[in-house]
Amino acid sequence: MNLITPAKRIQAAALVRSGRSVSLCREFPKNAAPNNPNPAQHFMRMLERGSSGGGAIDYYGISYHGQASTHLDSLCHVWNEDGMWNGRSPAAEIGFDGTRWGAITNWSTGIITRGVLLDVPRFRGEPFVTQERPIHGWELEDIARSQGVTIEAGDALVVYGGRDAWDRVNPIWGSGPSRPGLHASCLPFIRDNDASLLVWDMMDHAPNGYDLPWSVHGVIFACGVGLVDNALLEPLAVAYAEEGRYEFMLMVLPLVVVGGTGSPLNPIALF
Amino acid sequence: MNLITPAKRIQAAALVRSGRSVSLCREFPKNAAPNNPNPAQHFMRMLERGSSGGGAIDYYGISYHGQASTHLDSLCHVWNEDGMWNGRSPAAEIGFDGTRWGAITNWSTGIITRGVLLDVPRFRGEPFVTQERPIHGWELEDIARSQGVTIEAGDALVVYGGRDAWDRVNPIWGSGPSRPGLHASCLPFIRDNDASLLVWDMMDHAPNGYDLPWSVHGVIFACGVGLVDNALLEPLAVAYAEEGRYEFMLMVLPLVVVGGTGSPLNPIALF
Amino acid sequence: MNLITPAKRIQAAALVRSGRSVSLCREFPKNAAPNNPNPAQHFMRMLERGSSGGGAIDYYGISYHGQASTHLDSLCHVWNEDGMWNGRSPAAEIGFDGTRWGAITNWSTGIITRGVLLDVPRFRGEPFVTQERPIHGWELEDIARSQGVTIEAGDALVVYGGRDAWDRVNPIWGSGPSRPGLHASCLPFIRDNDASLLVWDMMDHAPNGYDLPWSVHGVIFACGVGLVDNALLEPLAVAYAEEGRYEFMLMVLPLVVVGGTGSPLNPIALF
């Protein structure tokens, strides 16, 4: 993530040409669904003010990790037998009040960088990635080459798997233990390309086939890379095709929650 | 808000020169305080994963309106005897599930525009605005002139009142019914300058002196202008002085909550 | 409910002979399930205290109405085209802060009365009530007669349908729109017997066959009778058989929530 220097942000801003803004955020998931067992809460209040005025306020509550809410994972979020990123111990760092290390507040000034979309369905000529055929690292390499895009240090990789198309003809993505997505081989691809961030709609292919606690999610502790899970990428796929560009200024601006393991947020791609 | 066209976003991105990113977001207000009677909630869980891995997740809950949390107000948030913006009726539009009109989802593609800081303490040569001397519209005009800045249609006005300096020597801002801030005369100033957004740390001077249900907050229903309440502006004041520029690219990216009256968020100024 | 006089409470206490106490409360429903789309929340905190002591505290959150949590409905909970009990208007009485009429606080001193169990599975010689054969009012009359029990004014009727036995061989009760339970004809039975409270595990047979918004739940607005929904009655069925008595002292003690529409609670039968 420290590959995102001021110069990188300048580069990102310089990508803005048409001024088209695209949200990569799914709706705040208020309704129970097979992939949303703990729905977000939204409660309203109305207040009277003076003799004739008033106001409406509301309460939002969310367990944003999981398969429903678009959110950013911070570096404390996951670990394997070697601990968290840099070998930090979850038992020592994570308490009832939050995490002492790797909190989302490390990224309070936002993640603003060049975003590069890799469009798997278009490359395959299929509407969405299937359970039988996970996305491999070498395929991402092929896609980048076929799109004529060079991935640079500090870029955010945005891997589109066609989740919304999947949802239209399958049980909603993330409903069960098996789900189509990125193969573990994407981890070295992300590392070797010095990506700062992975933005994805389909996430880790499961089961991952190696009995790993985490496969591609492992970029968090193996590489110090952040993840934007459950991104909404279909509108971005439409936009990039119309714009004729796979690259854009990406803005990922997490809430400043001391001790937090991540943040729900609305990532924006600006063309 | 419809003054923020693609061209306006292009203009905003073109302001980026140093790549310095400044957060205008206060910490998620987890602790009770005189200006925070309903603290935000942050609860942790740890999950085991496989034989040796694991993860940490958390729950965030917040009633974000009020004086503690940095948030964006949408157009349904307040009204006077004439109703909401465009005369909409709160009784007809606002229900237990959210608002049918003026929800935060109108701004799902984000508010990305030119931000202009107006620094009241510096203009006055005082550390913060006092209760006795609210900020008037004509003073904002004088400040803009003295800063040599031209406000343009669609800009976000960022009015710095010195709230954090106030907090260091006073009971925390927003503790009681009286509070220093912007005078009702700022409303015509904002309207006449075709601002799209008001970002402020001190908000409405109270009592407002006219027995209005809302004074400057009235720009919401009088002008269709959004508000970023409780912004953290001291770091921005430091940054703009060092950068030697009062203008920057501003990103205000609300969560996509259907029926929501606003959103907690992390506004970023990019120089 | 005003049939529960001090004399009625004395009668209830006089039923205590063995001192056996039976809980009619299901577990606080923390886990998502087909009949529990909005699971209850349970979050922990640990606190240090002095140099060597400490404490554990927790947060409970629940939308207790529905099919998962054992709870008491107050008189404002449901209505039909004629309004609430006594013709009260829901639009006039129910607001964002709670209900002005028919709140659970009407019953703050608790509902303590004689409880009478009517055991449908035993009467039928089947483990549980089926979808095809709802419980009718005349059947409850037959059951009372066959059990040799006289229902008296102010009694709580406890209708056991075998829900837990149902759950062992069916999709969990309350998962879908169809569910076995009490037929609309139970309403006049309850009214004519001057029951004060209905305690049940299976609730309204659905679909109710009359296109009513509420069938047996209608005792709330038609008769001013309270309901204890989702009671756990299998342990009570074991206990009453062992005790040789269908009657007991019943205690239903709601939380004192101003404006509340009901309360989660732990009803206790004392033999």
Place this chain on the structure above:
Amino acid sequence: MNLITPAKRIQAAALVRSGRSVSLCREFPKNAAPNNPNPAQHFMRMLERGSSGGGAIDYYGISYHGQASTHLDSLCHVWNEDGMWNGRSPAAEIGFDGTRWGAITNWSTGIITRGVLLDVPRFRGEPFVTQERPIHGWELEDIARSQGVTIEAGDALVVYGGRDAWDRVNPIWGSGPSRPGLHASCLPFIRDNDASLLVWDMMDHAPNGYDLPWSVHGVIFACGVGLVDNALLEPLAVAYAEEGRYEFMLMVLPLVVVGGTGSPLNPIALF
């Protein structure tokens, strides 16, 4: 607590003579106050049902420990340097999902026993206990003697300190670090009398004068005694005076929360 046998419950029920029921429960504390920094949540929803019917439901959320809510502490709630009751280790027993030992579910069949009120203000001839003069164990002994009441094994001791009278002329009880209440010497009194439960309105005198992490709250880990904190005892004091009896049937019925450290509840005294 295992002193509450079936025989004890029979004894309790036999105390019922007038049928007068008294709630010992404060209102669900929805409003912020100096002794209530994390107010309970109450949110409403209205549902349409069929063409003409409807329903009102609500959400309750509460961190019930502290100084505002009437609640029962379970045995895992507090500890000192020697650990929890029976030497259990908090680090080993308490996790993010709840406690493995000493949970409130141990008392799911309710605590139903003889309650004995000890009225300190009446004994002292003062409206409430003051900061300067905590309640000592020997004073409780004197009060019992003066009231002519014999405390028996398994009884619930209900110690009335006049909290509501205090609140009428002082900052609300529990606002600051100093508060009037029971002196540490009450601990041996409770132990030596084999009480099963302590029900109190004023709780531990603070500061406790011995630098103990917990003083009277220590009956939890020192004696295995449960506590009903923040009871509402003024109505009980009125009732017992009118009834001419200090003893009654007490019902304390906690929610069945697996892993929970206690429960909000409505304790009822039945005369």
